[in-house]
Amino acid sequence: xxxxxxxxxxAAVAIGLIGAGAALAQEEFAxxxxxxxxxxxSGNNGIFGFVIARKTSTVTxxxxxxxxxxxxxxxxxxxxxxCEDGAAPNPHPLNVSCAYANTILLAQIPKIESSNSVAIGxxxxxxxxNVTVVDKPSPKLISDTFSKVAQFKACGDVTIxxxxxxxxxxxxxxxxxxNQIKMEELxxxxx
Amino acid sequence: MGEANSTVRAALVDAVVAxxxxxxxxxxxxxxxxxxxxxxxxxxxxxxxxxxxxxVYAFIPLQNWxxxxxxxxxxxxxxxxxxxxxxxxxxxxxxxxxxxxxxLGLLFLVSWAAKEDAYEMxxxxxxxxxSQTVPVLSAADQSKPPYPQFKACIDRRQVRQIIxxxxxxxxxxxxxxxxCVYGTMIVVGKDGTIxxxxxxxxxxENDNENCPK
Numbered sequence: 240x241x242x243x244x245x246x247x248x249x250a251a252v253a254i255g256l257i258g259a260g261a262a263l264a265q266e267e268f269a270x271x272x273x274x275x276x277x278x279x280x281s282g283n284n285g286i287f288g289f290v291i292a293r294k295t296s297t298v299t300x301x302x303x304x305x306x307x308x309x310x311x312x313x314x315x316x317x318x319x320x321x322c323e324d325g326a327a328p329n330p331h332p333l334n335v336s337c338a339y340a341n342t343i344l345l346a347q348i349p350k351i352e353s354s355n356s357v358a359i360g361x362x363x364x365x366x367x368x369n370v371t372v373v374d375k376p377s378p379k380l381i382s383d384t385f386s387k388v389a390q391f392k393a394c395g396d397v398t399i400x401x402x403x404x405x406x407x408x409x410x411x412x413x414x415x416x417x418n419q420i421k422m423e424e425l426x427x428x429x430x
Numbered sequence: 431m432g433e434a435n436s437t438v439r440a441a442l443v444d445a446v447v448a449x450x451x452x453x454x455x456x457x458x459x460x461x462x463x464x465x466x467x468x469x470x471x472x473x474x475x476x477x478x479x480x481x482x483x484x485x486v487y488a489f490i491p492l493q494n495w496x497x498x499x500x501x502x503x504x505x506x507x508x509x510x511x512x513x514x515x516x517x518x519x520x521x522x523x524x525x526x527x528x529x530x531x532x533x534l535g536l537l538f539l540v541s542w543a544a545k546e547d548a549y550e551m552x553x554x555x556x557x558x559x560x561s562q563t564v565p566v567l568s569a570a571d572q573s574k575p576p577y578p579q580f581k582a583c584i585d586r587r588q589v590r591q592i593i594x595x596x597x598x599x600x601x602x603x604x605x606x607x608x609x610c611v612y613g614t615m616i617v618v619g620k621d622g623t624i625x626x627x628x629x630x631x632x633x634x635e636n637d638n639e640n641c642p643k
Binding site: 280282283284285286300302304305306307308310314325326327328329382385386 | 471579582603605606607608610611612613614628629630631632633634636637638639
């Protein structure tokens with residue numbers, strides 16, 4: 240009887256560990272989001288970030304720090320400055336490395352670059368060894384994806400969002416030029 | 431000779447005991463002020479703060495219930511030590527050492543409480559729950575570059591006071607797009623000139639944090 244209880248307990252612990260491992264593995268799957276940027280919000284507050292979804296005259300903007308917000312397209316200025324160039328809340332940032340980038344997801348970049356049909360906001364999800372594409376992701380999916388980011392780092396053309404453990408959580412890949420936000424839609428300096 | 435030595439030692443102990451409360455209170459005030467200013471990226475060496483001002487701020491962390499509880503425990507321990515009857519010198523020294531460690535622990539606790547209280551007060555500023563201050567700038571300053579940004583911020587009612595010192599006034603202009611995360615700190619001198627501005631970023635508790643605009 241005691242032996243049976245012990246065996247069942249071991250089996251329960253093993254199932255629990257496998258379950259926890261699977262959950263952990265699932266959490267580790269990063270996503271790839273097609274975005275446009277980097278942009279700076281006009282107004283001299285030093286807000287840099289990316290456009291991760293578009294509507295007619297507004298966009299969903301993911302700043303380098305804090306939650307996403309909706310903003311008029313004509314308040315954005317295209318910039319060459321990266322997230323690392325702006326002010327940061329933490330004087331001791333994570334020491335993250337581009338070497339940990341997700342190769343399966345980044346292998347999609349040539350396909351994205353060569354296709355004019357890929358729009359801002361398209362999400363690529365790693366699913367084991369396969370990649371699934373979500374053309375019109377829900378605001379919740381976008382919000383959940385970026386909420387785990389502790390720090391962004393520019394790795395060439397791709398900006399990678401790393402989680403608190405230093406593992407990549409999301410890759411922001413530039414949208415094909417044909418689908419970029421046009422200069423005339425952006426902020427215009429007035430003299 | 432031995433009697434003179436013990437008199438000097440007693441006087442020294444009395445002096446230390448008398449100065450200790452003021453030292454702890456001063457430490458508490460500076461711990462709070464430096465933590466609070468640090469929340470806005472201001473280094474404590476950038477400001478000149480009067481002794482009386484430091485003492486005023488000291489009571490914020492000292493009122494923390496954990497500090498009060500610890501202090502009561504420490505006072506009880508010291509009082510209990512005075513009641514201990516004649517014991518061997520080594521045992522009395524050991525008890526004094528333990529009491530000394532507890533006293534040192536009080537400093538760490540005060541520092542921790544100061545950080546916690548300073549964070550809470552800084553959050554009030556970021557969330558716009560602190561006083562709106564509109565300083566009068568010098569007329570000459572109004573043609574300089576930061577002024578239009580400052581004016582626009584005042585018009586949006588987004589200026590909050592971080593701290594007002596006799597020589598400088600530290601203000602935070604919360605950004606309209608993400609007011610609890612991004613802002614510009616504006617430092618105004620006592621002659622009404624903007625000394626400098628600096629962009630500041632706050633780490634929010636989470637992405638769904640309540641943020642009054």
